[in-house]
Amino acid sequence: MVRAYNFNAGPAALPEEVLLKAQKEFLDFEGSHMSVMELSHRSKEYSRVHDRASALLRELMEIPEDYEVLFLQGGASLQFSMVPMNLLDKNLGASYILTGSWSEKALKEAKKVGPVEVAASTKESGYHAIPALADIQWKQETSYVHLTSNNTIYGTQWKEFPQTGHIPLITDMSSDILSKKIDVSRFGLIYAGAQKNLGPSGVTVVIIRKDLIKHDDSLPTMLSYDTHVNSRSLYNTPPTFAIYLLSLVLEWTKDHGGVSQIEKLNKEKSALIYNAIDESSGFYTGHADRDSRSDMNITFTLPSSELTKQFLQEAANEGFIGLSGHRSVGGCRASIYNAVPLEHCLTLAEFMKNFQKTNS
Structure with missing residues (x-):
């Protein structure tokens, strides 16, 4: 079969080896006589898939022990709201760096939660570049600094991240996660829709430092990171097939x-x-x-x-x-x-x- 030259921005190309393995297991996953899509998310067969995906991501990205790995739904767009709802202290506000449409959307959602400031922006110059590190200015005390690591629409990417010290650096890595080595310990929280480098659309990865996870009864249950940490991302039915494919992509990455x-x-x-x-x-x-x-x-x-x-x-x-x-x-x-x-x-x-x- 002839495969297309797939340069889609997302959902995007998946490894052919992954698709072939998924095809082989589609009707009978590991002798269960069921597809992964038919398995209970509470079953031992699916639990192995879920745990394998988390373990592989930790291994490949060298994620420290003081971070949690979550598999959520709603894409990066939901994280635009979940991040400020969980992390934005209204007495401190938050700082956003604008480098394109997605960081603008993140800023828009944060404004609905509390006070925010623009720490740097290249909008006036048409988003042709990433801001110089020296031009980024945030308040001495702010809840977090947010940026988008790669900008799919404008074709720009951070080569070096700002040093934020004790202030958590929150990063949308939807379009370049797993594409290059990073030091996860530099970040307070990383989130990424899977449909670029991790797998199919439908699952979103969140990597969050444990000290940032707080219980807050005022938050809707499903919008609290604490809920998903305590339930191992199984509070509700997760996108099981998407997580299965994510695990296969991670195996492919390791094998290559x-x-x-x-x-x-x-x-x-x-x-x-x-x-x-x-x-x-x-x-x-x-x-x-x-x-x-x-x-x-x-x-x-x-x-x-x-x-x-x-x-x-x-x-x-x-x-x-x-x-x-x-x-x-x-x-x-x-x-x-x-x-x-x-x-x-x-x-x-x-x-x-x-x-x-x-x-x-």
Whole structure:
């Protein structure tokens, strides 16, 4: 079977090996004579899946013992509300760094909970870059500092995170979690929708330092981190099949050398496409400043809207999927998450070069 060159921004490509294993086990998981989707979330068979997913994530990300790993629902969008509801002290407020649409949405939801400030923003310059660390200013005492580590729409990514000291750093890593090594101990809380690097849509990972988890009877039960910690993310029926696929993706990541090897491969993949842009003599123009370029989402424009439409149509004819830029910025975007093969990035780079030669 011919597989598409899948450059979708999310839900995104999954490893073919994972899909084949899931297909093999689809009707009979580990001799249960049932699909994973049919298992009780209280069963011993599913408990092994759940625990395996948590253990693998801890191993791959080297998550310290003083952190909890949660599997929740509602996507990163629900975390925009859960984070301030659980962590924002109204006497202190919270600080948000704006680098794109998703950080703006997080800020909007936090404002509904308590006072917030913008610690830095690159909105006025069109979100072409990540703020310089020296330009980020937050109050000496604030509940937390929030940022989005990778910006899918604009194609920018943090290369170095701010040092926040005793103030918790809260980070939306939906689009670059597990793509490179990070020091988890630098963060108070990390959250990520799974549908980029971790698995299918439907499950959201939250990694939270234990001292930030507090019981608060004023919170709706389902919106309290304490509820999900105490129930091992099993307070209600979890997205069992999504967590099963997440565990398979984590196994695949481990089998392919872990995060260090994945990071190396991701840099090779992005270099192929960025080189096609940089060597095009202006035919392709990248949106992001070079020192802020994302290794996950490569955004670029062509000389005219007519050429952009032609590029996208010819690309689709060749089997490339998901290359249209986000509707808010236009142009083109290639999302090259962990599961996108190096060969697909090489094929795209060659297509870009050939299209330029034909249309320059």
